[in-house]
Amino acid sequence: MAQPIFRSEGLTKVYRTGDVSVHALRGVDLSLYPGEFTVLLGPSGSGKSTLLNILGGLDRASGGRAWFADHELTAMSDRELTRYRRDHVGFVFQFYNLVASLTARENVALVTEIARNPMPADEALARVGLDQRMDHFPAQLSGGEQQRVAIARAIAKRPDVLLCDEPTGALDSKTGVQVLEALNAINSDLGTTTVVITHNAGIQAMAHRVVFFADGRIAEVRENASRARPSDITW
């Protein structure tokens, strides 16, 4: 088997607010492989977002170690983490997080302007089927369209990994499927390693690998022998 693109050993995360400390991660050992489409499932508060944030270099672990290929994320300085995010990671957020005062194309350009080897913003938008709405502002787009702009923005830098936190969380089933199709196409066309957090158990059918989370730990990892097409998924 290939070398994992993400690997973690005994990863822990403790949030301290006042005298209360919340153990979000209680020792996570995980390996994810290049080119795979992974789905992260688990109850609310089980630590999925926390893990994704650490893998994406948005947050730091309290204990344990994590690697991206052979770079140790848990040993990086803030500056190195910034570089890592800039060069390797694409994010898709539940609430799209588009800049309201920028058009779709400009939101994508936000990334292409600083990336090392970006694809043209128009191409990224075309990949998610938005070639007709490039000059629209977020307020003029539907939720699904906005999320697809966010995906175009995430893939425009040709990231090694695409990390998505509940990308369909705010969308209805039909729009959600469009978004999943966009993600799937990118995973298969560009070979981008993709991690998707979801509360929608149905989505696991399209993954190579499904990770079940419970109470800050991995409860189970399952590999799918065959994958469903996004259009077959409903919720």
Add this chain to the structure above:
Amino acid sequence: MSVLDRKLLRDLRRMWAQVLAIALVLACGVTILVLAVGAQRSLEDTLDAYYERNRFAEVFANVRRAPDSLLPDIRALPGVRMAETRIVGQVVLDLPGLAEPAAGRVVSLPDFGDPALNLPMIVAGRPPDPDRTDEVMVSRAFAEANGFVPGDRFAANLNGRKRVLTITGTALSPEFVYVLGPGAMLPDNRRYGILWMPRRALAAAFDLQGAFNDVALALTREGQAEAVIPALDRLLAPYGGAGAHGRAEQASHVFIEGELTQLRAMARILPPVFFLISAFLVNMVLQRIVSLERGVVGLMKALGYSDAAVAGHFLKLAMLVAIIGIVIGWGMGSWLGRGMARLYTEFFEFPYLVFQPRVGSYATAAAAGLLASGLGALQSARRAAALPPAIAMAPPAPPVFRRGLSDRLAAFAGLSQPSMMVLRGITRWPGRAAFSVLAMAAAVAMLMSASFFPDSLDEIIDTAFFEQNRQHAMLILAEDRADDVVEDVRHLPGILAAEPLHAVPAILRSGTLSRRLAVEARDPDARLSRVTDAAGRPVEPAGSGIVLSERLAERLGVGPGDRIEMEILTGRRETLLLEVSGTACIHFGLGAYMDRAALARLLRKPPQVSVVNVAMDPAQADALYAAAKNTPGLAGTVLLFQTRASFRATIGENVLITTMVYVVIAVLITVGVAYNSARIQLSERARELASLRIIGFTRAEASYILIGELMALAILAQPVGWILGWIFAYAQVVSFSSDLYSLPFVMNPATYARSSLVVLSASAFSALIVRRRIDRLDLVAVMKTRE
């Protein structure tokens, strides 16, 4: 242009009103800097160049009559580079078309060539022919005010001989940039002028053949005025020297220096206030923007933008606001600067005075503006840079409200829920509330310090003209005379009363402190011109004591009961030891007053008269004027009602302009602060207000919370502003007080009321603009959006 910059420009356009409100406050600071520094430099440079080119002297001395043979001795004094003697005198003029007598100062021109010092700059025509006795060159301002051109004639009473003079040319001189006639308070070019005549003609007229009565010196590089003056005094003393002085006491120079001092003070004191307020506004607005844009910040970080790029983004916003303000300020500063230069050419006689745009002052102002805005933005920019990237993923946290003392107090006072919300809004951001209060208080204070001015001037007019100088006219004699001259004056047509005054040039000394001035000696029963204290009670010198103006007493560090030395600069140059018998409230000049008979006794001479103060019958004014024009021995007349009128007019015009400027400034500050803080509160509370509307609050009730907070702060700002304004005004009184003037400190209740009214209206106006937005609040949209 990068996408982020494009976002910046769009954000700026969306918030244009807020941006403009801040930029205008900043622009005030820039304007004043450009204006004051520019005007100051223009004035200084013009002055330097003019003094240099036209050889303005450094030491000046008057003498009764000194032989020309003294000149080599003067030239030989150590430190003297050049010396030139002249003949100068006061003359009464009879001008065509002017009923009342005018006056002038005649100054001799050398028989051969140009003057070595104080070279007049000829504007039109030519200098008088050295061999003619009826030709004269006059000052440009005098010619213009009277409509004279070369070839015109007027009559002058030259030492008792009336003569018709022909104007050959007009000129300017570095010696007479600011020209005040004797006893005048403001320049009056119609009735007072400088006349240059050939030395030979003046020597004959003033009986000064082979002699001089005025000398001017230029010093060597090492020469010190302080060292040369006593040496010159020693040389001139036997000939009736009246004490030499340097530029620091040269009348024209002193006034320009006074103006420069004020400009420097203006450049130092006012701009920092504006920069501080704009820094605060930038800070307040950016804090809000950063909280609103937490998501964008998180996103930028998640996308791999560095901390510096994030901080830079917000700093750039502040810089853009600053740049808008700077550009407006530059424009305003240049425009007002030209206006100021025009104003200067009205008051000062310069050959040229251009308000030169100084790269330096523009750059300084710009740097200060950028710095202020940058500092204001720093905190928010740093906060943005410090936000963890993970917040891109998280929804914004609601602000933390805490129950504090104020809540308990409010509950105790039984405040309604909306009032409670107002109170909590204020205590939630105590720093912001405090600064809003301070900034609006500063606006009140500025208005007060502007509006106190006219009251103060009214008080001056009241004291100076209605309590102290109640005579209609002053007849200034060419030289001191015995008392019978008063009798002669009484016989002139239309004279109702005449009172003598003896003016003695002297140096008053106490320890190392000294002042040069004319000590005025009056008769004890003088009714027309008298001296009063702050309460308006007449103050009489007791016995052979001396009464000092409060300012003079302060300058000399003495009070009633102390003794001072009086070194008389004329006659036998005696030094008297006098007791200070009281102090008086005098607004123009430093004053010192004695009893005429007592002074005469001390000098062992019969009482003398230098000025006759008169009350006259207006119906016979023309007859009196005609007589005055032909009276030998008269050096000039001052008509006090005219002085008063021109004082009123000039001051009135200035006050109107100043008041308008200050009102504009105060409104800009208030709107800048009130509008921005209301917009920020609206943005913070949109949800809350929408919820209130949804549960059934009326628009008025919902707006009350927002407007209530704003107006509560505005009202709170009033007493603070009154205190600040009182301090500002007092500081102005102190900084304005010079040897030339003092301002009385007058604070009428109306000043407080007017200032508060302007600031409260401006904040109410801002509140109403924001209220219109509350009325249009889209309830559904507000509740739907995240934050």
